[in-house]
Amino acid sequence: MTQARLVVDDDFIVAAVNDRLFGSFVEHLGRCVYTGVYEPGHPTADEHGFRGDVLDLVRELGATTIRYPGGNFVSGYRWEDGVGPKEDRPRRLDLAWHSTETNEFGLHEMADWMDKAGGNELMEAVNLGSRGLENALDLLEYANVPSGTELSERRRANGADKPFNIRMWCLGNEMDGPWQLGHKTAEDYGTLAASVAAGMRQIDPDLELVVCGSSSHGMPTFGAWERTVLEKTYNNVDFISCHAYYAPARREDGSRDMASFLASGVDMDGFIKDVAAVIDSVKASLKSKHDVYISFDEWNVWYQQDEPSKTPEGIDNWPVAPRLLEDIYSVADAVVFGDLMITLLKNADRVHAASLAQLVNVIAPIMTEPNGPAWRQTTFYPFAQTARLAKGGTVLEPKQDSDQTATAKYGDVDAVNSVAVRCTDGSLAVFAVNRSLDEAATFEVRLPEGFAPQSCSTQTLHDDDIFAANTLEQQNRVTLHENDSIAIDADGNAATISLPPVSWTVMHLR
Ligand code: AHR
Secondary structure, three states: EEEEEEEEEOEEEEEEEOHHHEEEOOOOOOOOOEEOOOOOOOOOOOOOOOEEHHHHHHHOOOHHHHHHOOOOOOOOOOOOOOOOOOHHHHOOEEEOOOOEEEOOOHHHHHHOOOOOOOOOEEEEEOOOOOOHHHHHHHHHHHHHHHOHHHHHHHHHHHHOOOOOOOOOOEOOOOOOOOOOOOOOOOHHHHHHHHHHHHHHHOOOOOEEEOOOOOOOOOOOOOHHHHHHHHHHHHHHHOEEEEEEOOOOOOOOOEEEEHHHHHHHHHHHHHHHHHHHHHHHHHHHHHHHOOOOEEEEEEEEEEEOOOHHHHHOOOOOOOOOOOOOOOOEEEEEHHHHHHHHHHHHHHOOOHHHHHHOOOOOOOOOEEEEEOOOEEEEEEHHHHHHHHHHHHHOOEEOOOOOEEOOOEEOOOOEEEEEEEEEOOOOOOOOEEEEEOOOOOOOOOEEOOOOOOOOOEEEEEEEEOOOOOOOOOOOOOOOOOHHHHHOOOEOOOOEEEEEEEEEEEEEEEEEEE
């Protein structure tokens, strides 16, 4: 039996939890928009064509910031195609996903949808792939200038009298990736991003700008990319992005390396620490007083090499909203996912924004069928619970001891990973994963002096079949279960609980 212990101490804090840690991402990709958030004619659709069943689930999920409209898509996107009367909007090739973009849904629809979803914050990306400074300035003028100019008046004529007032802007997407339309060297991208940032600030000096970091920790240019780009942009940007997707590697015999996969949080943690080190080093060499934080604006489990992620091919084959990246998530995937959320929280001093990629249908916690139901994937549960309890809270410094579990990729790692958050109402939330494939863990939480909880609700995501998943046919096959193994000692100083192998758990102590 694995042993692990977390000491909760209010005197040592990591940081306040930024609500933006619970952001998500809507890209024009596959069925994320069309038949995902937007499906006129669906039985639950409103007058805008927004699916009511999806809106309900998004509210339950608790997603905050929504990154839009891409992703790889944005690097070929002309934002003005998606505004104005729908019947006049052009159909275009989407080169990123080899699809046809109808432009039926654009900036206004996204903003309206977010109002309906509960006032989420829009995080807009500008196209620095096929476009540059002028188009970025045009989009900013269209979106944020109240009135009195050609573009702001065009927005008003298109139905948005008030500006969208978008605060957070991504300066392109994954510009380090050779697959990216308009891919650039760090030198070229850094120079462009610096001029776009400066230009955008001439319109609105208080924008929060995100410069592209690496599209994964494993990119050959990782580290050098961040350094070069930050050296050129540091004082004019607020965030540098990180992107990371995890999947179990296939061995030669076809089996999957699940032990390493379950320890993916170790890589994410190292990624954040490495980027933080580059930020600090550039800050020091520039003798800057300004702080740059991390926007982890794409993260998830993604079976990128598998069939659902194969894009269409052929000069005569550009489907509208094809089924793409529709990964079905298992219990094991959700445990890794929960561990990634714990890792983001543990680094809340450096990571001030994060976007789960993506929101609906495309590597998403919410799945839909056209003209049919919407349901929760396994990953929905750790996201919703973490967002519900941690929003507005304070992350306490993780003083944790755990027995180790062996992995081929990362060596021996903590079998249990956990973090405690002091919630807004003074209660305490502890999130924990057991990464071991075969050993249960006894997990002791030492509580702050005098905390003496009166009540405790504890829920675990686990199944004897770690590959169990929710599907159209079985939408609630995997859910959270009460974990009644919890025991609080007589003096109220410690709570002890059993964590099954491959499991994610939330303890809420009041
Ligand atoms: O989220 C799917 C894709 O992953 C995004 O479009 C891209 O930015 C990343 O490579």
